[in-house]
Amino acid sequence: MDAAVEPATPFSAVTAQTSKLQRQYQALLDQSTPYVLYRWIGTGVALFIFFLRIFLAQGWYIVAYALGIYLLNLFLAFLQPKFDPSNDALDNDMEDGAIGTLPTKKDEEFRPFIRRLPEFKFWHSATRAIAVSFLCSWFEIFNVPVFWPVLVMYWFMLFILTMRKQIQHMIKYRYVPFTIGKARYTKNSA
Known part of the structure; x- marks a missing residue:
């Protein structure tokens, strides 16, 4: 008899x-990885089209607000280090300054900044969220009637307070999550 073949x-x-x-x-995502500027321009255009849709339709403000909160959450994760130096439990678990923590004293060894949310995952999550929000803006069930100026003011207050807290954290632990180009040294800098 022949070997058993799965039906x-x-x-x-x-x-x-x-x-x-x-x-x-996944192949498309892999091919788009080196084109950072073009990816973000595409995401910006998609966000502009979404907000244009919200403006012209005069509705779906709660969808736009939820998208704004989600994008703010992603941005904060993008700014934060993977290993937070303010977490006492993490500091106690890692003896002798394990790899990945930020230096907290002037004489400590330099360790590179590792983001909690890498740039590619930030872009991918933001783009997907914008696409889902755009899709939701075509269904009447998501058009909850709200007074949109309150949502806008609340989002700005939330943005200001969370960014203030994040900037204080960056100052306290002396890290900058952005690097602009390669450091250049002159001959007379020594």
């Missing part, structure tokens, strides 16, 4: 097609 289930074709689409999607 084809109705879901096997769907699973095969889904995995094929996932591989193609």
Whole structure:
């Protein structure tokens, strides 16, 4: 007798097609990785189109507010170090200044800044959130009537307070999450 052959289930074709689409999607993501500026320009254009949709439709303010909160949360994770020096439990678990922590004293060894949320994941999550928000803005169920100026003022207050706290944290632990280009040294700098 022949070896047992698994009967084809109705879901096997769907699973095969889904995995094929996932591989193609991942290949597109992998190809887009080096084009940071173009990726962010595309995301900015998508965000502009979404806000244009909200402005012209005069609705779906709660969707825009939720998107704003989510993007703020992503941005804060992008600014924070992966290993937070203010976390006492983490400091106690790591003896002798384990790799990944930021230096807290002047004579400590330099360790590079490692983000809690890498730039690519930040971009990918933000772009997906904008696409989902745009999609939600076409369904009436998400058009909850709210007084939008209150949402705008609340979002700005939330932004100011969280950024103030983040900047104080950056000053206290002396780290800058941004590097602009490579450091250049002159011949007479020594």
